[in-house]
Amino acid sequence: MAVAGLLIVLFYLVLAVISPYIIPYGPYERIYMLDGSWASLQPPTLAHPLGTTDSGYDVLSQLLLGSRIAMFVGILGAFMVAVIGTTVGIVAGYYGGWIDEVVMRLVDILYGLPFIPFVIVLATVFGASVWNIIFGVALLYWLSTARVIRSEVLTVRERPYVEAAEAAGASDFRIMTVHILPNVIPLSALYAAIAVGYSIVAQASVAFLGFGDPAVPSWGVMLQRAFVTQSFGQAWWWTIPPGLSITLVVMGAYLVGRGYEEVVNPQLQEK
Amino acid sequence: MKQATATFDFDDDAPLLAVEDAVVTYSTSEGDLTAVDEISFSVDENEIFGLVGESGCGKSTVAQAILSLLPSNGRVSSGSVRFRGVELTELSKRELDALRWEHFSLISQGAMNALNPVHRISNQIVEAIQAHRDVSTDEARERVAELFEVVGLDPDRMDDYPHQFSGGMKQRAYIAMSLALDPDLIIADEPTTALDVIVQDQILKRLKELRDELGISVIIISHDISVIAETCNRLGVMYSGKLMEYGNLKEIFANPYNPYTLGLQNAFPTLRGDQSDLISIPGSPPDIADLPDGCRFMDRCPFATSECGTDHPPLEAVGEDHASACYHHDSIERMREDSKNRETWNRTGADAATSGGVGDD
Amino acid sequence: MVNKRYIARRLALMVLSIFIVITILFFLFRQVPGGPMSAFTNPRMSQAARQAIIEQYGLNDPLWRQYLRYMVNVVQLDFGQSFYYGNSVSSLIFDRFVNTMSLMLTAFVISYTVGTYLGAQLGWIRGTTKERLGMVAVLFVRSMPVFWTGMVVLYVFSFQLGLFPIGGMRGTGASYSTMAEKFLSTDFLYHVALPVFTLCTYYTGLPLLLMRNNLLEVLSESYIDTARAKGLTSRRVLFVHAARNAILPVVTAFAIAIGFAVGGQVLIETVYSWPGLGREMVQASLRSDYPVAQAAFALLSVIVITMNFVADIAYTYLDPRVSLGES
Numbered sequence: 001m002a003v004a005g006l007l008i009v010l011f012y013l014v015l016a017v018i019s020p021y022i023i024p025y026g027p028y029e030r031i032y033m034l035d036g037s038w039a040s041l042q043p044p045t046l047a048h049p050l051g052t053t054d055s056g057y058d059v060l061s062q063l064l065l066g067s068r069i070a071m072f073v074g075i076l077g078a079f080m081v082a083v084i085g086t087t088v089g090i091v092a093g094y095y096g097g098w099i100d101e102v103v104m105r106l107v108d109i110l111y112g113l114p115f116i117p118f119v120i121v122l123a124t125v126f127g128a129s130v131w132n133i134i135f136g137v138a139l140l141y142w143l144s145t146a147r148v149i150r151s152e153v154l155t156v157r158e159r160p161y162v163e164a165a166e167a168a169g170a171s172d173f174r175i176m177t178v179h180i181l182p183n184v185i186p187l188s189a190l191y192a193a194i195a196v197g198y199s200i201v202a203q204a205s206v207a208f209l210g211f212g213d214p215a216v217p218s219w220g221v222m223l224q225r226a227f228v229t230q231s232f233g234q235a236w237w238w239t240i241p242p243g244l245s246i247t248l249v250v251m252g253a254y255l256v257g258r259g260y261e262e263v264v265n266p267q268l269q270e271k
Numbered sequence: 272m273k274q275a276t277a278t279f280d281f282d283d284d285a286p287l288l289a290v291e292d293a294v295v296t297y298s299t300s301e302g303d304l305t306a307v308d309e310i311s312f313s314v315d316e317n318e319i320f321g322l323v324g325e326s327g328c329g330k331s332t333v334a335q336a337i338l339s340l341l342p343s344n345g346r347v348s349s350g351s352v353r354f355r356g357v358e359l360t361e362l363s364k365r366e367l368d369a370l371r372w373e374h375f376s377l378i379s380q381g382a383m384n385a386l387n388p389v390h391r392i393s394n395q396i397v398e399a400i401q402a403h404r405d406v407s408t409d410e411a412r413e414r415v416a417e418l419f420e421v422v423g424l425d426p427d428r429m430d431d432y433p434h435q436f437s438g439g440m441k442q443r444a445y446i447a448m449s450l451a452l453d454p455d456l457i458i459a460d461e462p463t464t465a466l467d468v469i470v471q472d473q474i475l476k477r478l479k480e481l482r483d484e485l486g487i488s489v490i491i492i493s494h495d496i497s498v499i500a501e502t503c504n505r506l507g508v509m510y511s512g513k514l515m516e517y518g519n520l521k522e523i524f525a526n527p528y529n530p531y532t533l534g535l536q537n538a539f540p541t542l543r544g545d546q547s548d549l550i551s552i553p554g555s556p557p558d559i560a561d562l563p564d565g566c567r568f569m570d571r572c573p574f575a576t577s578e579c580g581t582d583h584p585p586l587e588a589v590g591e592d593h594a595s596a597c598y599h600h601d602s603i604e605r606m607r608e609d610s611k612n613r614e615t616w617n618r619t620g621a622d623a624a625t626s627g628g629v630g631d632d
Numbered sequence: 633m634v635n636k637r638y639i640a641r642r643l644a645l646m647v648l649s650i651f652i653v654i655t656i657l658f659f660l661f662r663q664v665p666g667g668p669m670s671a672f673t674n675p676r677m678s679q680a681a682r683q684a685i686i687e688q689y690g691l692n693d694p695l696w697r698q699y700l701r702y703m704v705n706v707v708q709l710d711f712g713q714s715f716y717y718g719n720s721v722s723s724l725i726f727d728r729f730v731n732t733m734s735l736m737l738t739a740f741v742i743s744y745t746v747g748t749y750l751g752a753q754l755g756w757i758r759g760t761t762k763e764r765l766g767m768v769a770v771l772f773v774r775s776m777p778v779f780w781t782g783m784v785v786l787y788v789f790s791f792q793l794g795l796f797p798i799g800g801m802r803g804t805g806a807s808y809s810t811m812a813e814k815f816l817s818t819d820f821l822y823h824v825a826l827p828v829f830t831l832c833t834y835y836t837g838l839p840l841l842l843m844r845n846n847l848l849e850v851l852s853e854s855y856i857d858t859a860r861a862k863g864l865t866s867r868r869v870l871f872v873h874a875a876r877n878a879i880l881p882v883v884t885a886f887a888i889a890i891g892f893a894v895g896g897q898v899l900i901e902t903v904y905s906w907p908g909l910g911r912e913m914v915q916a917s918l919r920s921d922y923p924v925a926q927a928a929f930a931l932l933s934v935i936v937i938t939m940n941f942v943a944d945i946a947y948t949y950l951d952p953r954v955s956l957g958e959s
Binding site: 275368384389 | 758759853854855857858859860861862863864865866868872873876877880950951952953
Binding site: 120126140208232234254 | 645648649650652653656657660661663664768771772774775776777778779780781783784786787790791798891892894895896898899902903910913914917918920922925928929932933936937940
C-alpha cells in the first residue's frame with residue numbers, strides 16, 4: 001500500500017518538474033477548429049487526449065501544469081505544519097506549566113477558526129494569491145500536530161535517558177533537540193504527510209470558490225472554470241482528470257505517511 | 272437477551288478438564304511459532320491446579336486455549352482439550368458460548384482492565400447471567416447482591432463503575448462475576464498480580480474457601496510460585512512452552528526433580544526463609560522463534576551436560592502423580608544440594624555443559 | 633453527575649474564543665485595501681445609504697472606538713446593514729444560518745451513525761481481504777475533494793440521469809407558511825438529497841477510520857476477553873463492549889472534524905447553490921459586502937466553537953470516569 005502511495009506521489013512530483021517541457025500546448029493557448037472557430041468543449045481526440053475547455057484550451061496541458069502548483073503548495077504546507085507543530089508541541093510539552101497552558105488554550109481558540117472561510121477572509125483582505133493558502137495552512141493546520149506531539153513529549157520526557165540528561169546538566173535546547181526530537185519525528189512525518197493532502201485540497205477548494213489566482217493554471221482553477229461555465233454537466237473530460245489527480249495525490253501522501261510510521265513503529269504492523 | 276444454549280454429551284467418568292498433547296501455534300509474518308508444545312495435564316473435581324512459569328512461558332496461552340480466547344492468528348494445531356469428555360477445539364461458536372461461564376469461567380487480572388470501564392459492575396454481572404439464563408433483570412440483580420456478599424463486598428455498591436473500586440475490590444467483583452452461574456471450573460490468570468500482599472492473601476483464601484464450600488475447581492496461572500504453593504493441590508511447571516514438572520504439589524515441593532523447579536523455588540520468598548536468601552536464575556528464556564535443539568532450559572541450567580543438547584527431555588514419572596522432564600534425575604540429590612548455593616547458578620549456560628556439570632561422574 | 637466546575641470553565645473558554653475570533657475579524661477587515669471605505673465606490677449605493685454607513689460605523693472615529701461600538705452592537709446581535717442588500721445583516725444571516733444547519737446537521741447525523749457503524753464492522757473483520765478492499769475504498773473516498781464529488785454527483789444524477797434538481801433549496805413557485813412546512817416538504821427532501829449525500833461521503837471518513845483504529849486497540853483489552861468468555865454473541869461483544877469504548881475518541885475528534893466540516897459546507901453550498909451561510913459568505917466576499925462577510929464568518933466560527941463545546945460535554949456523559957471529575 002505504502003509503495004503504491006509512494007509511486008503515485010513520485011509520479012506527480014516528476015510531472016511537476018518536467019511538465020513545462022512536455023506540455024503539447026500552452027495552458028492558455030487557444031485551439032482552433034479547421035473552420036477557424038474556437039475548439040470549444042471538444043471531447044478527447046488523439047491530438048487532445050483529454051479534450052478542450054469551453055474557451056478552447058487543451059485540458060491535458062492545463063492538467064500537467066497544474067501538478068506544479070499542487071506539489072508546491074503540498075510540500076511547503078506540509079513543511080510548515082511539521083516545523084511549527086513540532087516546535088510548539090515540544091516546547092509546550094517539555095516546559096509544561098503556564099507555557100503549556102497558554103499554548104494549549106491558544107490551540108483551543110484557533111480551533112474555532114474554520115479554515116476555508118478563514119482563507120476566504122485572507123483572500124478578501126490581501127487579494128487572491130497562493131500565499132494566502134500557505135499562510136492559512138501555517139496559521140491553522142499545525143494545531144493537531146502540536147497537540148499530538150505535545151502528548152508524546154509528555155511521555156518521552158519521563159524516560160530515564162531524558163532525566164539522566166537533565167541530571168547531567170544538559171541545556172533545555174539540547175535535551176529538546178537531541179533527546180526528544182528524534183522520538184517525535186515519526187509522528188511529525190505522519191502529520192506532515194497528511195498535511196500534504198490537506199494543503200492541496202485547501203488550495204483547490206479556495207481556487208474553486210474563486211479566490212485563487214486565475215493566471216496560474218491549477219487543478220482548482222480548472223474545476224472552477226468547469227463549474228461556473230456549467231460545462232461540467234457534459235464535459236466529463238474536463239472535470240474528472242483534475243479531481244482524480246487531487247484524490248490520488250492526497251491518498252498517495254497519506255499512504256506514504258502511514259507506511260513510514262509503520263516502518264518505524266512495528267507495533268502497528270500487527271493491526 | 273437471547274440465551275446461548277446447546278446440549279452436550281458429558282462423560283461423567285472423564286476428568287473435569289483433560290489437556291492432551293496440546294500444541295498452540297501462532298502464524299506470524301516470520302512463520303509459525305509454537306507457543307505451547309505438547310502439553311498434557313488434567314484437572315479433577317474439587318481441586319486447585321496451578322500452572323507456574325516465567326512470563327512468556329506459554330502459561331497464559333494455555334488458559335486462552337482452554338477458553339478458546341486465542342488471538343485470531345493463534346490456534347490449537349494438534350492435541351486435544353476436553354471438558355468432561357467434550358472436545359472443546361471442535362465446538363462451534365454457538366456451542367462454545369453455551370459452555371462458557373455456565374461451566375467454566377474466567378478470573379483475569381480484574382484489578383487491571385478486565386472489567387469494562389464504561390458499564391456499571393452490576394450490569395456486567397447481570398449480562399453474564401442473562402446470556403445463559405432466562406431470568407428477569409430484578410432476579411439477576413438479586414443474584415448479584417448475593418454474589419457480592421459471597422466475595423465480601425457491600426451489595427449497596429454494585430451499581431458503581433469499576434473505577435470507583437480499589438484494585439482489591441475490583442478483583443473481588445470480578446470473582447463475584449465468575450461465580451455468577453456456579454461454574455464447575457474457574458480459570459484464574461494471574462488473579463492477584465496487581466494487588467498488594469495483604470489483599471492477595473485474602474483473595475487466595477477466598478478461592479480456597481470457594482473450592483471447599485462450592486466444590487468448584489480452579490486453575491491458577493501465576494509467575495509466582497509462592498502463590499501456587501499457598502493455594503494449589505496439584506501443579507504444572509512450565510518453561511518455554513513445555514511442561515517441566517507436573518504432579519501433586521506437596522510431592523513436588525518436598526522432592527523437586529527438575530532443575531528449573533529448584534531455580535524457581537530459590538527465586539521466591541516464603542518458601543525458603545527470608546528475602547536475603549533469594550537467588551534468581553540468571554539469563555532469560557529462549558526466544559520462541561529461535562528455540563535450541565536440546566532441552567529448552569539448557570542455556571540457563573547449571574547442571575547441563577552435552578547430553579542435554581540433543582533433544583528436549585520427555586516427561587518421566589518420578590513418583591506417584593509426579594513427573595519431571597530432565598536427563599539427570601539420577602543425580603537429583605546432588606542437584607538439590609548444589610542448587611542452594613548462589614555460586615551454582617553463576618555457572619550456567621554453555622560453560623556448564625563443558626565443565627563440571629553433574630554428568631555421570 | 634457532571635462536574636459543574638468543568639462545565640463552567642469550558643463555558644468560559646467558549647465565550648472567550650468567540651470574543652477573540654470576532655476581535656480578530658474586526659481588525660482583519662480593517663486591513664482591506666482602502667479600508668471598508670472601498671464600499672463607497674459601489675455604484676449601487678445611494679448618497680443617503682453612504683451617509684447611513686458613515687453614521688452606523690463611525691468610520692471617522694479612532695479605531696478603538698469603532699471596535700468598542702462594534703462589539704457593543706454584536707452583543708446585541710446587531711451586525712449592521714448589508715452593503716449589497718441594504719437591509720439588516722442579522723435577519724439575513726439568521727435565515728441563512730437555519731438553511732445551513734438543516735443541511736449540515738442532517739449530513740452529520742447520517743455520517744456519524746453510518747461512519748461509526750461501518751468503522752466498527754471494518755475493525756471487527758480486521759486482516760481479511762474484505763477489510764483491505766474496504767480500507768482502500770474508504771481512503772479513496774476520503775481523499776476526494778468534496779466540491780469535486782459534488783460536481784461528479786451532479787453530473788451523474790442531475791445532468792445525465794435527470795433524477796434530481798441541479799441546485800437550490802426549493803422548486804420554483806414553492807412557498808411555505810411555516811418553518812416546519814418548509815423543512816418537512818417532499819420538495820425540500822428532493823432538493824436536499826444530493827447535497828446531503830455528497831456531504832456524507834466527505835464527513836463519514838473520519839468517524840469511520842477513527843472507529844476502526846480505536847476498535848483495534850480496544851479489542852486487545854482484557855475486558856473484551858471477559859465479554860467473550862461470558863459466552864456473549866459476537867454482536868454483543870462488538871457493540872456493547874468494544875464499540876462503546878471505541879466511540880469515546882470519536883467524540884473527541886468531533887472537535888477537530890467540525891472545523892473541516894464547515895469548510896466542506898461552504899463548498900457544497902456553492903456547488904448546489906444552497907442559500908446558506910457559507911455561500912452567503914463567499915458571495916459577500918466577492919461583492920465586497922464586508923458586514924455580511926464578517927457576520928457570516930463570525931457565525932460559522934460560533935457554530936464550530938459551540939459544537940466543540942457540545943462534543944466536550946457529551947464526552948463527559950459518555951465516559952463515567954470523566955463525569956465524576958476524576959482522572
